[in-house]
Amino acid sequence: xxxxxxxxxxxxxxxxxxxxxxxxxxxxxxxxxxxxxxxxxxxxxxxxxxxxxxxxxxxxxxxxxxxxxxxxxxxxxxxxxxxxxxxxxxxxxxxxxxxxxxxxxxxxxxxxxxxxxxxxxxxxxxxxxxxxxxxxxxxxxxxxxxxxxxxxxxxxxxxxxxxxxxxxxxxxxxxxxxxxxxxxxxxxxxxxxxxxxxxxxxxxxxxxxxxxxxxxxxxxxxxxxxxxxxxxxxxxxxxxxxxxxxxxxxxxxxxxxxxxxxxxxxxxx
Ligand SMILES: Nc1ncnc2c1ncn2[C@@H]1O[C@H](COP(=O)(O)OP(=O)(O)OC[C@H]2O[C@H](OP(=O)(O)O)[C@H](O)[C@@H]2O)[C@@H](O)[C@H]1O
Numbered sequence: 001x002x003x004x005x006x007x008x009x010x011x012x013x014x015x016x017x018x019x020x021x022x023x024x025x026x027x028x029x030x031x032x033x034x035x036x037x038x039x040x041x042x043x044x045x046x047x048x049x050x051x052x053x054x055x056x057x058x059x060x061x062x063x064x065x066x067x068x069x070x071x072x073x074x075x076x077x078x079x080x081x082x083x084x085x086x087x088x089x090x091x092x093x094x095x096x097x098x099x100x101x102x103x104x105x106x107x108x109x110x111x112x113x114x115x116x117x118x119x120x121x122x123x124x125x126x127x128x129x130x131x132x133x134x135x136x137x138x139x140x141x142x143x144x145x146x147x148x149x150x151x152x153x154x155x156x157x158x159x160x161x162x163x164x165x166x167x168x169x170x171x172x173x174x175x176x177x178x179x180x181x182x183x184x185x186x187x188x189x190x191x192x193x194x195x196x197x198x199x200x201x202x203x204x205x206x207x208x209x210x211x212x213x214x215x216x217x218x219x220x221x222x223x224x225x226x227x228x229x230x231x232x233x234x235x236x237x238x239x240x241x242x243x244x245x246x247x248x249x250x251x252x253x254x255x256x257x258x259x260x261x262x263x264x265x266x267x268x269x
Contacts, residue, residue, distance in 0.1 A: 033148040033149070033151065033152055033176075033178035073176065073177075074176035074223060074224065075176055076152050076156070076174065076175050076176050077173070077174040077219040077222055077223060078156060078172070078173045078174070078219070079168075079171050079172075079215065081219060081222060082215065082218060082219070083218075086215075086218065087214070103254075103255050103261070104251055104253055104255060105213070105217075105251055105252075105253040105255060105261070105262075105263065106251070106261055106263070107247060107250060107251060107262075107263055107264075107265050108262055108264050109264075110230075110264050110265065110266050110267065111266075111267050111268075111269050112266060112267075112268070112269060113266070113268065114138070114230055114231075114232050115141065115145060118184055118230070119227055119228060120181075120182070120183050120227065121183050121184075121185070121225045121228075122184055122185070122226075122227055122228050122229070122230060123184075123185040123186070123187050123220065123226045123228070123229045123230070124142070124184060124185070124186055124187065124230050124231070125186075125187035125188075125189060125216065125229065125230065125231035125232075125234070125263070126138050126139060126142060126186075126188065126189070126231065126232055126234065127189055127191045127192075127205075127209070127235050127239060128153070128173075128188040128189065128191070129190070129191075129192050129193060129194055129195045129199070130161075130166045130167040130168070130190050130192075130193045130194070131157065131194065131195065132153060132154040132156070132157025132158050133154075133195075134150050134153065134154075136195075136238060137238045138232050138237065142186060145179075146175075146178065146179050146184070146186060147179075148178035149175045149178045149179065149186045151178075152175050152176075153173060153175055153186070153188055156173050166193065167190055168190065169190045169191065169192060169193050169200065169204075169208040169212075170207070170208040170211035170212055170215075171190050171212055171215055172187060172188060172189050172190065172212045172213070172216035172219060173187075173188040173190075174186075174188075174216060174219040174220065174223060175187075175188065176223070177225075183225065185223065185226055187216050187220075187229075187231070189208075189209060189212035189213060189216060189234065190208065190212055191208045191209045191212060191234065191235055191239065192204070192205050192208065192235075192239055199238075199239055199240070202235075202239075202240070202241045202242075202245065205235050205241050205246075206235070206241060206245050206246055206249045207249075209234055209235060209246055209249060209250065210249050210250065210252070210253060213250060213253060214256075217253075217255075217256070217259040218256070218259070220259070220260055221258045221259065226260075228264065229260055229262070229263045229264065230263070230264045230266055231263055231264070231265055231266070232265075232266055233246070233247075233265060233266075234246050234250075247265070250263075
């Protein structure tokens with residue numbers, strides 16, 4: 001069991017449905033957990049990010065300090081951490097795929113509570129809107145269990161972004177371990193801009209899920225220490241999208257070099 005305090009997960013009752021060598025310590029709040037964290041910053045070798053924005057990559061937003069960061073702790077990752085070639089690398093590979101049998105994402109089913117017996121270094125994925133609430137359904141259970149991760153998510157949604165420049169759907173945030181020794185990562189796939197009656201249409205949510213998952217798989221490549229990946233049946237509760245539509249779309253994702261192959265799906269009993 002994780003190092004987290006045991007909590008009753010109420011979400012189950014919901015219906016199925018990141019010159020000169022110089023190291024310095026700085027306070028770094030927004031890109032880490034809610035409490036400022038000491039991070040070692042190296043000025044050696046700028047990590048310059050040239051970006052090309054396309055329909056599935058978001059617009060420029062408030063810049064953060066991207067000078068080479070050598071960290072004591074893992075940092076949260078999002079679209080600002082993608083390689084400059086993103087998502088071109090994918091289409092190149094898609095063109096090459098006519099000469100090779102592409103391998104697609106595999107979903108492996110498990111029955112039970114996604115929060116039970118989580119191994120160290122596990123990544124837990126859930127669907128989010130861009131409002132940064134984690135206010136209901138399984139998102140609320142994440143908020144209860146991982147309050148610091150929630151704070152990082154909220155910072156990303158409402159401090160790094162604004163009402164007029166919201167987080168784009170079809171993107172993902174990979175929240176690094178925040179809660180003690182559990183070392184659990186949280187993957188937020190932004191599958192709908194809003195929630196409730198204002199949620200996106202099912203076909204839009206499914207398309208966003210595919211693009212978000214591709215981005216998340218790319219970000220996972222940059223993270224160190226992720227042991228396994230679990231997710232709930234995305235979109236099948238509050239977002240009201242039949243699981244089969246989401247699962248079919250996810251299983252059609254063509255894997256790129258270095259991406260994880262398998263994601264465990266936790267189906268509540
Ligand atoms: N412990 C557990 N273990 C395993 N599976 C569990 C579970 N507990 C619940 N499930 C299942 O997990 C699936 C998803 O069901 P959910 O309704 O939660 O999520 P969804 O993806 O449809 O919708 C997302 C919006 O809900 C929130 O909204 P707010 O932020 O509050 O606005 C978000 O942020 C988004 O916006 C359903 O199959 C549940 O049975």
